[in-house]
Amino acid sequence: xxxxEIVVADHGSFLAVIERLASNPDVDVSKIEKFLDMQExxxxxxAKQAFNAAMCRAQSQMPVIPEDKTNQQTNxxxxxxxxxxxxxxxxxxxxGFSVMFYEDTAAREGDVRIYADVMHCEGHTEKxxxxxxxxIAGIKGxxxxxxxxxxxxxISYGRNYLIxxxxxxxxxxxxxxxxxxxxxxxxxxxxxxxxxxTDNGLSEQVQKDFLxxxxxxxxxxxxxxxxxxxxxxxxxxxxxxxxxxxxxNS
Numbered sequence: 001x002x003x004x005e006i007v008v009a010d011h012g013s014f015l016a017v018i019e020r021l022a023s024n025p026d027v028d029v030s031k032i033e034k035f036l037d038m039q040e041x042x043x044x045x046x047a048k049q050a051f052n053a054a055m056c057r058a059q060s061q062m063p064v065i066p067e068d069k070t071n072q073q074t075n076x077x078x079x080x081x082x083x084x085x086x087x088x089x090x091x092x093x094x095x096g097f098s099v100m101f102y103e104d105t106a107a108r109e110g111d112v113r114i115y116a117d118v119m120h121c122e123g124h125t126e127k128x129x130x131x132x133x134x135x136i137a138g139i140k141g142x143x144x145x146x147x148x149x150x151x152x153x154x155i156s157y158g159r160n161y162l163i164x165x166x167x168x169x170x171x172x173x174x175x176x177x178x179x180x181x182x183x184x185x186x187x188x189x190x191x192x193x194x195x196x197x198t199d200n201g202l203s204e205q206v207q208k209d210f211l212x213x214x215x216x217x218x219x220x221x222x223x224x225x226x227x228x229x230x231x232x233x234x235x236x237x238x239x240x241x242x243x244x245x246x247x248x249n250s
Contacts, residue, residue, distance in 0.1 A: 043123070050122035054095040055167075061091045064170045081160040088167055096121035099166070101159050106131040107217050112151060114158030118166055128166055130184075130220050132158045165190060165220065185222050193219050193234060200238045210237060 067077035106113040111131045119125045132154045216222045
């Protein structure tokens with residue numbers, strides 16, 4: 001029986017084949033392990049393809065969210081998190097997505113790190129995060145919130161930012177003036193850099209070293225003004241890797 005014959009799409013059928021192989025004393029155990037690994041890679045690849053296809057569909061349906069709130073300190077309009085969720089959640093859940101938020105310690109003291117696990121019903125999950133300064137002071141630097149309220153405000157801002165970034169949601173407002181401090185790259189630019197990193201086989205260590213060079217904790221936190229330089233630097237790394245691979249294979 002060839003590898004292609006036992007790698008099947010139906011998980012139940014595959015397990016039945018493995019059971020038959022395992023019961024045969026003449027079958028090498030290492031071959032069974034090889035087939036299991038191969039099937040796992042195929043399942044993971046299919047799940048990622050389903051994730052990407054669903055993301056394209058979800059993003060194509062996202063409306064421009066109305067700016068329904070006013071920041072009294074900066075006199076600027078922005079879209080409340082509840083408003084963004086009201087318009088976006090029915091679309092992304094229909095396409096099989098769910099988003100789980102949680103927090104962790106940020107790299108810089110005084111910030112809070114907000115994580116989002118973007119999960120798809122076919123099994124693939126991707127993680128996004130952003131560091132947000134605690135929203136404890138007003139525009140003039142005077143403290144205007146308790147610690148609890150400041151943290152809640154920053155978490156809400158982080159969720160808003162991440163949802164808009166993940167699903168490339170336009171609101172006509174990139175920063176409500178309270179928390180971001182600096183404007184980061186757009187969701188579209190994030191997707192472009194992320195694809196360049198993952199689709200060209202850059203190792204995790206190379207990606208970490210590159211982000212360090214870009215002076216960013218993650219792709220999400222690359223400043224908008226640095227995008228062109230960062231993209232050019234990333235392309236140079238990809239070109240070097242391709243040249244090195246070609247040389248090693250020659």
